[in-house]
Amino acid sequence: MYGTGDETRMMNYLNSFPKIFIVLFLAVSIVVMPVRATIFAEDGSELTIGDLYDMVNTTHPANNTTPVTFFFDPECGPCIPVHEYLETYLTDHPDVSVMMVNLSSGPESEAMMRDLFIQHNRTIMNTPVIFFGPMGLEGTDEIINHFELVYHWYTDESCNCQPIKTSSLVPT
Numbered sequence: 001m002y003g004t005g006d007e008t009r010m011m012n013y014l015n016s017f018p019k020i021f022i023v024l025f026l027a028v029s030i031v032v033m034p035v036r037a038t039i040f041a042e043d044g045s046e047l048t049i050g051d052l053y054d055m056v057n058t059t060h061p062a063n064n065t066t067p068v069t070f071f072f073d074p075e076c077g078p079c080i081p082v083h084e085y086l087e088t089y090l091t092d093h094p095d096v097s098v099m100m101v102n103l104s105s106g107p108e109s110e111a112m113m114r115d116l117f118i119q120h121n122r123t124i125m126n127t128p129v130i131f132f133g134p135m136g137l138e139g140t141d142e143i144i145n146h147f148e149l150v151y152h153w154y155t156d157e158s159c160n161c162q163p164i165k166t167s168s169l170v171p172t
Contacts, residue, residue: 078140120135
């Protein structure tokens, strides 16, 4: 038989189990929280890869004077690979100019991002996100996979990047 001390320890353990479970559940939820990923236009509409292909191959931005602006938070898991990618890209391409804005640097950076989201008719703010004048890329894969193409479209520079192939637009 168990003594009273053993029963008390067992009851304390069983009583703390739900608390431990809740803390672990919240921690795992935060780590694996899904990230919204999208390509969006200034009017707030979301673009497909096909729309992006059509846009970069048929149009040029009317005004490309707004700096390309990347918003990140060093504590944001999805931001880390994008930040590393851009740092490497900018080192390898010193002629490319991107304003890197750390959202944890203060309220001015948050206000700057909020203003751009309002200009682009967005209702939800997620990081990482990068703005190219009349459009933006939100999410790790979208930024890494399309940055170079959209940057050169926006700045109207010749690009040695790989164009999006029409065949890749058809689901397999």
